[in-house]
Amino acid sequence: MKSYFANQKGSPDASKILIVEDEAIVAESLNDQLIHLGYQVCGTAANGEDALRIMENSNPDLVMMDIMLEGSMDGVEVASRIHEKKGIPVIFLSAYSDNETLQRAKVTEPFGYLIKPYKERELHTNIEVSLYRHRMEQRVKEHERWLDLLLKSISEGVITVGLDGSVTSMSPAAEEMMGWSENTALGHELQEIMQLEEASKYPVVPDLIDQALDGENVECLTDEDPVLISRDGHRIMIDAAAAPILNEQEEITGAVLTIRNVSSRKKAEMELAEARNLLTNLLTPREKEILSMIVNGLTTKEIAYDLEISPRTVEAHRQNMMNKLQVVDMPMLVRCAVTHRLVPIE
Template identity: 45%
Template structure:
């Protein structure tokens, strides 16, 4: 090889000179000549030659074998020993340094040249192999998949860091163990063992994959869903020498698939609910037309009969029919109102400036006659300097009417109904609190259901009080649309409904 630099280590000057001449004759460059082991080390560190011809017996405390050992610590240089000694002890010591040649003196010129060329070629091939191995090792250690290789006996020969992490085994512990012990897999649902893909590859010689729902059971018992494939390793004669397994943790993939499946199911559910809601709306619209019209006609006919029939008993029956018609009409109206409130995602509200000192007496006026008939009292408590409230007058009037109607129905004779207002300007935004109290105590267990649809107090029939059981559900929806809060409590013989409101404009901002 041209421009090959060689260092000669020989303590006999005549032999060293002869070697120099022969090497130069071959076309090699002699970078330096050393007569001792220490000098040889220094020459190699100085010139970094391509090859060293090393005599074993040298002057000084360090012989050629020790010098070679020290050189290998710092430099990757092929060394050929030139010696007159071939005893077993010397040979055993020399083998430890992994020399590229061992020539016994005297040797022929052609033998020397052949050994040098073989050593240089072998070293070059080893360097290429080391480079490829380093490249392969870097590649396997940097990929995100786990890699395990085995020999033909299914014994582990390699694992990359990802495989170590997933299996819980370090490569130092795993190498030499059966791959099935390290790569412990089972079915995700049944937990039945799954045959190792490495074993299948070694038996069949084909690339194989894992069945669906396979989990890896790590050394600490953790279960990891995985996907993988295994392939055979073959030599130049196409004979199987082992197998390699590549696998990956698919936990995130499964979670993404499950999340997407849930999303699809939710979208389907939303579509189904929208369809059901549409059907409900169509049904209620039909109900409104088909039931309201006959009831209105029935009520008109009842009124006509009342005017034409003089019998007191007949009049009583007609009054009962009219009451039942009114009850059915109220139920239909409440159903339609509740359906409208529940289906409105963005309610159409008309903010009005309500001067509560004037507006509230107007709202409760229709109930004053009613409470007098039942020997009840209806009291309105308003604080001084009560500011106006910006709210939807129609919705708020319906809320108060429903609550006052319930209070009148369930308050016993001689009982009290109190409507009061409280305003707290220090809060941001300021809040207006409307409280309606009546002298009736409701069991605590019933309070949790009081806003449910069609719910009525257990003793409502005993009190002979009718109703649809939808009034408080409508109240709750209306309060929510006004962006307020409604609360209820009952103790010490009193039931209190508390409505907390803010100005609609302030809430929107």
């Protein structure tokens, strides 16, 4: 590794820049310019191998890269490796501006391209723009990673569509529910991949999407939850909601649909309803009548008077109900009746 100058210091808080230049005079001049502009030069290299080695140890914020380098790798190849391994922004320095060189350089997605000789103001502007752009891109990537993690962690399926109703993204939960991978579903109409049983005379999905694209936040309001038929024929009960997607100008650019698997909840509700029916059927009409009066706060004497029966008969019915419902006292009897809706409450 060749070092052309000793003064590589700048402000400790300044952005660190690695210089890759095989001409010593040019490298020293660039070093002086960078320090004058307030940057910290963390190293210099005359060839690609040294550049990659220095980069691993110094972790620069930006690389100034000459395209024509001594050694087995030119600047384009070195920049490509930096881009793949580190994602550090690179500004190319070159005395060449021919189309072939530019095309090769473009493949590495450089943040800037300066033609030698360049003015200090051009150098400063390119560096500041590149550093700012890199910070913004990192924020966007971090936000995208956060959103991706969020979508993977929630149980609801999330699907986005464009203004034309075609799918633009799907969460892992949505992929699992519908049996479609995101890559396969992209570009398809939502109705093509989201097949529902005709439980309602109204088209659930088109209505939700149309209303969302009109700017409304809507939920699926049908008498029965729709049944989704996945690509492999599996059926699940779902509920759904949709909302518009807005850009920074508050313009609608698409819609997002969320779907939730409610099969387990519906199964539990049906089992509970069956249990309630079973408990209700255990009681005779007279017992239900007396139980309703107990729940509504009447005493034994009041019930006996209203039904024109003896208090002992009321107590006998009450004991029979407690035995049938497997409760041991009056508070438990009332709680059971209320919880399972065995009688109407006034």
